[in-house]
Amino acid sequence: MSMENELQILWAAVVAYVLAGVTAVIGVILGKRPERTVLALSVAGLALHASSIGLRWERLGHGPFITMFEILSSNVLSLMLAYTLAYWRIPRIRASAAIVLPLMFVMLGWLMVAHPGEGHYPPTYNTPWLYIHIGLGKVFLGAVLVAVGVSCVILLRRAGIGLRRLTQLPGDRQLDELAFRCMAIGLVFHSLMLIAGAIWAQDAWGRYWDWDPLETWAFVTWLTVAFTLHARVAFRVSPAAHATMILAVFVIAFLTFFGVPFVSMTPHQGAV
Amino acid sequence: MNHDEVAPAGEGAGARMAADRSERGLLRRLASLRLTLGLLALLAVGILIAQRFEEARTWPIVVPLALLAANLLAAVATNGVFRRQTALLVFHLSLVALVLLVAAGRLTYLKGHVGITNGAGFDGELAIDERGPWHVGNLDAVRFTNDGFSVGYAPGWQRGATRNTVLWRDGDGRWQQSVIGDQEPLVLAGYRFYTTFNKGFAPTFGWQRDGATTVHGSVQLPSYPLNEFSQAAEWTPPGSRVAVWVMLDIDEVVIDPHAHSAFRLPQAYKLVVRVGDERHEMRPGDALRLPDGTLTFDGLRGWMGYRVFYDWTLPWLLAAGAVAVVSLGTHFWQKFAASPWNR
Numbered sequence: 001m002s003m004e005n006e007l008q009i010l011w012a013a014v015v016a017y018v019l020a021g022v023t024a025v026i027g028v029i030l031g032k033r034p035e036r037t038v039l040a041l042s043v044a045g046l047a048l049h050a051s052s053i054g055l056r057w058e059r060l061g062h063g064p065f066i067t068m069f070e071i072l073s074s075n076v077l078s079l080m081l082a083y084t085l086a087y088w089r090i091p092r093i094r095a096s097a098a099i100v101l102p103l104m105f106v107m108l109g110w111l112m113v114a115h116p117g118e119g120h121y122p123p124t125y126n127t128p129w130l131y132i133h134i135g136l137g138k139v140f141l142g143a144v145l146v147a148v149g150v151s152c153v154i155l156l157r158r159a160g161i162g163l164r165r166l167t168q169l170p171g172d173r174q175l176d177e178l179a180f181r182c183m184a185i186g187l188v189f190h191s192l193m194l195i196a197g198a199i200w201a202q203d204a205w206g207r208y209w210d211w212d213p214l215e216t217w218a219f220v221t222w223l224t225v226a227f228t229l230h231a232r233v234a235f236r237v238s239p240a241a242h243a244t245m246i247l248a249v250f251v252i253a254f255l256t257f258f259g260v261p262f263v264s265m266t267p268h269q270g271a272v
Numbered sequence: 273m274n275h276d277e278v279a280p281a282g283e284g285a286g287a288r289m290a291a292d293r294s295e296r297g298l299l300r301r302l303a304s305l306r307l308t309l310g311l312l313a314l315l316a317v318g319i320l321i322a323q324r325f326e327e328a329r330t331w332p333i334v335v336p337l338a339l340l341a342a343n344l345l346a347a348v349a350t351n352g353v354f355r356r357q358t359a360l361l362v363f364h365l366s367l368v369a370l371v372l373l374v375a376a377g378r379l380t381y382l383k384g385h386v387g388i389t390n391g392a393g394f395d396g397e398l399a400i401d402e403r404g405p406w407h408v409g410n411l412d413a414v415r416f417t418n419d420g421f422s423v424g425y426a427p428g429w430q431r432g433a434t435r436n437t438v439l440w441r442d443g444d445g446r447w448q449q450s451v452i453g454d455q456e457p458l459v460l461a462g463y464r465f466y467t468t469f470n471k472g473f474a475p476t477f478g479w480q481r482d483g484a485t486t487v488h489g490s491v492q493l494p495s496y497p498l499n500e501f502s503q504a505a506e507w508t509p510p511g512s513r514v515a516v517w518v519m520l521d522i523d524e525v526v527i528d529p530h531a532h533s534a535f536r537l538p539q540a541y542k543l544v545v546r547v548g549d550e551r552h553e554m555r556p557g558d559a560l561r562l563p564d565g566t567l568t569f570d571g572l573r574g575w576m577g578y579r580v581f582y583d584w585t586l587p588w589l590l591a592a593g594a595v596a597v598v599s600l601g602t603h604f605w606q607k608f609a610a611s612p613w614n615r
């Protein structure tokens with residue numbers, strides 16, 4: 001199959017994601033609960049998207065982690081998968097889709113303007129540890145995305161926005177606890193990602209850690225997650241303050257995984 | 273007269289209790305979770321400083337880490353709740369173990385580079401090396417031979433897999449053969465030898481100094497194809513006073529940038545040799561008379577650049593990291609299983 005077919009399937013996936021997001025937003029605005037439609041559209045988008053990535057993988061012989069297009073595409077898939085799983089398994093937070101899915105539109109827009117051409121697959125990438133490293137990083141980002149979704153609900157309520165329309169969601173204290181748990185899961189998977197990355201780096205470049213920009217910022221991200229978890233315990237911070245810290249962690253993680261690899265000249269070019 | 277010597281027993285006990293209280297107060301302040309937050313922020317700043325200024329890579333990281341370790345140990349000593357949460361305690365102690373192992377590794381590590389011509393052996397000497405102050409490895413005793421390598425290229429000079437055959441002696445003195453490459457180092461006496469992108473051509477010579485026996489050696493030209501247009505080097509034969517400049521003039525496309533290809537020795541080439549103002553072109557078997565001996569061009573070979581790394585802490589780091597993550601996961605699992613998030 002040609003790249004054109006892959007892109008057509010990807011476009012179909014994007015349309016399904018956008019329809020899911022728009023339906024979620026309209027549902028909250030109108031006070032309706034089109035949850036099955038949102039879930040069905042998200043699952044359809046995921047299936048199409050996975051097919052597109054699978055075809056590209058088959059054609060190029062390597063996973064989607066070389067070019068910006070591939071990295072964005074695989075991350076949209078993993079983040080959508082993480083959120084769809086949360087949406088499916090935790091019905092009480094489904095209204096947060098009206099916030100999370102539009103957040104995904106930013107990445108979808110970026111994906112649509114990224115060049116879909118293929119890049120060079122370095123021999124140092126040809127190891128299972130890279131796949132493990134990247135997969136663990138995707139779980140981390142997915143967990144943080146769910147935390148961001150519920151944090152946004154807390155902050156919107158605090159700002160007096162959508163008070164009536166977001167009433168179907170649990171209270172701030174409960175959402176805060178859920179966000180905390182997502183961040184805790186994120187810390188575990190981020191730690192695993194660092195360990196798997198160190199194993200890969202030792203084999204690929206003969207050193208497990210070298211403070212290259214991506215390693216440095218990945219460690220700073222780990223520290224910000226640890227800081228957020230400790231701060232919640234040490235200061236018994238309000239849900240709004242905790243939510244703000246979670247958004248800050250997401251911004252740092254996003255810049256680390258999507259910004260640093262493309263301004264750094266070190267061999268550590270791969271992103272989560 | 274010392275007033276302490278005549279102080280009543282009750283006053284002495286009171287003073288000791290006050291001192292104990294003061295020590296405990298200090299320990300509690302050191303164990304503060306708020307201090308942990310400050311130190312985590314300090315560590316983040318230290319890391320960014322270390323990343324920005326390579327020459328200041330140690331203290332901005334070591335000081336916050338040492339303070340964090342002290343903060344943690346004080347918390348363990350003073351906080352019974354912390355001690356009772358075994359998994360959380362193990363996680364934090366694993367982090368201390370990781371820090372100590374990294375410190376031990378930095379004191380005893382070695383990293384370096386060496387280029388070895390095909391058919392030649394590693395003699396224990398590195399071209400470039402950097403080592404910790406307490407490095408006590410046995411690199412001088414490490415021996416292996418580079419028995420040739422292959423490197424594939426995709427169109428556009430995109431480097432593919434590297435396969436390097438090496439010969440080495442095992443503990444019983446028997447020769448063993450291994451193929452190392454992109455993910456597979458050769459590990460001898462704790463030293464890990466990794467192939468690198470650095471490789472190229474090496475003209476080999478026989479050098480017979482007047483009145484001495486012939487010795488053979490090679491001159492490793494700059495990495496190819498990275499330095500395709502500067503395949504030259506200056507070198508002085510052993511025991512000679514005459515510097516020899518050699519240049520490889522290749523008359524063919526060695527690695528086709530438009531097709532799948534592989535690193536190979538050129539067939540159509542000449543070796544340009546300059547000695548002072550004299551210029552000579554040599555082909556394999558040609559000899560050149562120098563003021564203090566005879567130089568014979570034996571032929572062209574390849575050379576491979578190796579990155580060398582030694583750190584005995586690697587398996588222990590992995591173990592400590594695994595314990596840390598398992599214990600952290602266990603802690604959260606126990607904590608979250610105890611009560612639902614939406615109660």
